[in-house]
Amino acid sequence: MTAATAHAPTGPTFRARFGRAVPYLLLAPGLLWLVFFYVIPAIQMFTYSVSTGSLERGFEMTFTADAYATALDTFGKQFLNSLLYGGAATILTLLIGFPVAYTIAFRGGRYKNLILFLVIAPFFTSFLIRTISWKILLGDEGPLLAPLRHGFGLIDANIPLLGHAGVIDGRFSILNTPIAQVAGLTYNFLPFMILPLYVALEKIDPRLIEAAEDLYANRGAAFRRVTLPLALPGVFAGTLLTFIPAMGDYINAELLGNTQTRMIGNVIQNRLLLQNDYPVGSALSFILMAGILVAVAVYARLLGTEQLTG
Amino acid sequence: MADATALPQTAPTATTASKRSGGFWHWLQPRILPMFTALAIVYLMVPIAVMIVFSFNKPDGKFNYIWNEFSLDGWAHPFAWPGLGNAVITSLAVAVLSTVIATIIGTMMGLALTRYSFRGRGALNGIIFLPMATPEIVMGASLLTLFVATALPPLAGTVPTLYPTGFLTILIAHVMFNISYVVVTVKARLAGFDRRLEEAAMDLGANEVTTFWKVTFPLIFPGIMAAALLAFSLSIDDFVITNFVSGTTNTFPIWVYSIQRNALPVQINVIGSIIFIGAVLLVGLTTIRSGRAARIR
Numbered sequence: 001m002t003a004a005t006a007h008a009p010t011g012p013t014f015r016a017r018f019g020r021a022v023p024y025l026l027l028a029p030g031l032l033w034l035v036f037f038y039v040i041p042a043i044q045m046f047t048y049s050v051s052t053g054s055l056e057r058g059f060e061m062t063f064t065a066d067a068y069a070t071a072l073d074t075f076g077k078q079f080l081n082s083l084l085y086g087g088a089a090t091i092l093t094l095l096i097g098f099p100v101a102y103t104i105a106f107r108g109g110r111y112k113n114l115i116l117f118l119v120i121a122p123f124f125t126s127f128l129i130r131t132i133s134w135k136i137l138l139g140d141e142g143p144l145l146a147p148l149r150h151g152f153g154l155i156d157a158n159i160p161l162l163g164h165a166g167v168i169d170g171r172f173s174i175l176n177t178p179i180a181q182v183a184g185l186t187y188n189f190l191p192f193m194i195l196p197l198y199v200a201l202e203k204i205d206p207r208l209i210e211a212a213e214d215l216y217a218n219r220g221a222a223f224r225r226v227t228l229p230l231a232l233p234g235v236f237a238g239t240l241l242t243f244i245p246a247m248g249d250y251i252n253a254e255l256l257g258n259t260q261t262r263m264i265g266n267v268i269q270n271r272l273l274l275q276n277d278y279p280v281g282s283a284l285s286f287i288l289m290a291g292i293l294v295a296v297a298v299y300a301r302l303l304g305t306e307q308l309t310g
Numbered sequence: 311m312a313d314a315t316a317l318p319q320t321a322p323t324a325t326t327a328s329k330r331s332g333g334f335w336h337w338l339q340p341r342i343l344p345m346f347t348a349l350a351i352v353y354l355m356v357p358i359a360v361m362i363v364f365s366f367n368k369p370d371g372k373f374n375y376i377w378n379e380f381s382l383d384g385w386a387h388p389f390a391w392p393g394l395g396n397a398v399i400t401s402l403a404v405a406v407l408s409t410v411i412a413t414i415i416g417t418m419m420g421l422a423l424t425r426y427s428f429r430g431r432g433a434l435n436g437i438i439f440l441p442m443a444t445p446e447i448v449m450g451a452s453l454l455t456l457f458v459a460t461a462l463p464p465l466a467g468t469v470p471t472l473y474p475t476g477f478l479t480i481l482i483a484h485v486m487f488n489i490s491y492v493v494v495t496v497k498a499r500l501a502g503f504d505r506r507l508e509e510a511a512m513d514l515g516a517n518e519v520t521t522f523w524k525v526t527f528p529l530i531f532p533g534i535m536a537a538a539l540l541a542f543s544l545s546i547d548d549f550v551i552t553n554f555v556s557g558t559t560n561t562f563p564i565w566v567y568s569i570q571r572n573a574l575p576v577q578i579n580v581i582g583s584i585i586f587i588g589a590v591l592l593v594g595l596t597t598i599r600s601g602r603a604a605r606i607r
Contacts, residue, residue: 041449124589129578
């Protein structure tokens with residue numbers, strides 16, 4: 001009997017009535033939701049990936065690997081594109097995001113919160129509208145290229161550095177090339193890189209860096225040996241938060257790329273939503289998921305520490 | 311060793327540069343990072359600026375891609391496209407409902423996970439983490455396979471039918487992906503919670519229910535609000551998962567996606583700008599209020 005019972009106005013206490021069931025009662029609704037609408041769908045998708053049939057006749061589980069064979073034989077290029085463009089965007093967000101996060105964490109001063117607010121501001125606009133904005137910006141007659149084209153006479157110019165990537169029908173373009181697609185992916189996922197990097201860098205005690213410099217490390221060495229290792233959990237989280245959605249994205253490819261730059265997400269949505277090809281669509285999704293899980297495991301091993309994820 | 315070789319390489323370049331340009335390098339060096347950051351912020355802001363500027367365009371033709379002339383037409387008639395108004399209403403309804411449901415059950419989970427020890431906690435944390443680590447497209451695809459399966463043998467007739475997909479399936483999906491974010495946010499808030507405050511309340515005669523509503527809840531309320539705001543913004547912006555489970559029902563992003571191949575009305579920019587300005591004001595006001603509260607304390 002606790003003191004609470006003596007003063008409780010209404011019969012037995014909460015704990016006495018529900019006892020040890022309390023945590024389970026609190027967990028039940030959320031857990032059931034996740035089991036019914038995350039775990040079971042994943043199982044269902046696997047079932048369909050080894051089934052034959054159609055939406056009209058229904059599907060029968062035949063344990064055939066045909067869908068996987070089709071997926072890998074036909075769509076190797078799109079898988080490769082996902083890896084290539086998703087990977088390029090991840091590296092670019094890291095290269096852009098690290099200096100930005102570093103500046104906010106160590107030099108932000110009283111502007112820290114304002115800059116962070118600006119970093120997340122793109123989230124207040126729809127992902128789709130932001131990508132459409134890039135389409136406006138990068139178009140042949142858009143605000144960026146029209147002046148170059150008409151003002152400086154850069155029509156038909158082939159910019160050597162960018163090679164063939166930016167040339168469509170003999171003219172220099174950005175929209176509908178891999179450049180636009182990677183720029184869009186980089187843009188859309190940059191805040192996902194900056195925020196975890198900032199969180200990791202912000203935790204670093206500046207005295208550790210001062211100590212390294214007191215011990216005759218130059219600034220480069222102090223950065224490499226102290227700041228960078230301590231920022232690794234942020235790099236890990238940031239690259240995953242960027243790479244995973246970038247791999248599965250199909251909006252940037254559809255709005256900013258061309259038919260040759262389609263990624264695996266485009267194929268999945270085409271198979272499932274337009275062709276009702278559930279076995280192949282499911283197999284493609286499963287390969288994507290499995291590939292990402294393997295990549296994450298390898299990456300975690302490469303970065304070397306299990307405590308990174310904890 | 312690497313450090314020793316790196317030093318003589320960098321030092322001469324710096325000195326020659328400063329000799330040549332009269333200390334330009336010295337002037338530039340501390341400014342590189344702030345300038346780079348400013349450029350990155352510009353990169354992040356440019357599409358938003360484009361969205362707002364082009365909401366005042368009067369496009370020549372059906373596509374609002376090229377600047378033509380200034381006009382307030384879009385702002386005067388923000389819903390002047392068939393289906394647009396309904397899509398915005400659906401988006402708001404889904405966002406509000408999924409936020410309320412996910413915040414309640416996610417907060418309950420967060421409480422259970424931080425305050426009780428029970429078997430299977432590790433596995434449970436895994437199940438909560440997985441939806442955040444899964445590509446949206448895989449979640450959308452797998453939900454669609456489940457919804458389709460409820461209408462086909464062998465499941466058909468034995469479970470509620472969720473196909474053809476529509477409002478209900480969108481809501482189910484949004485609650486699903488929101489739960490994890492709510493749990494993580496609420497857990498972060500509960501991590502720094504001083505349990506002695508509850509013990510004090512109980513010592514003063516409050517029972518557990520009263521203690522929860524009078525002490526615990528008000529203290530974790532900012533965390534719950536943050537979780538709800540996050541859930542709302544994730545829901546109202548979601549395209550990828552919604553596209554798989556929406557059927558013929560349109561949310562605002564789905565409406566934009568389906569129309570953009572045939573037309574790009576200026577109203578898209580207007581609604582986008584309204585949502586952006588609304589969100590900025592909301593977050594700004596919350597920040598100012600919490601800042602004031604912090605100063606008073």
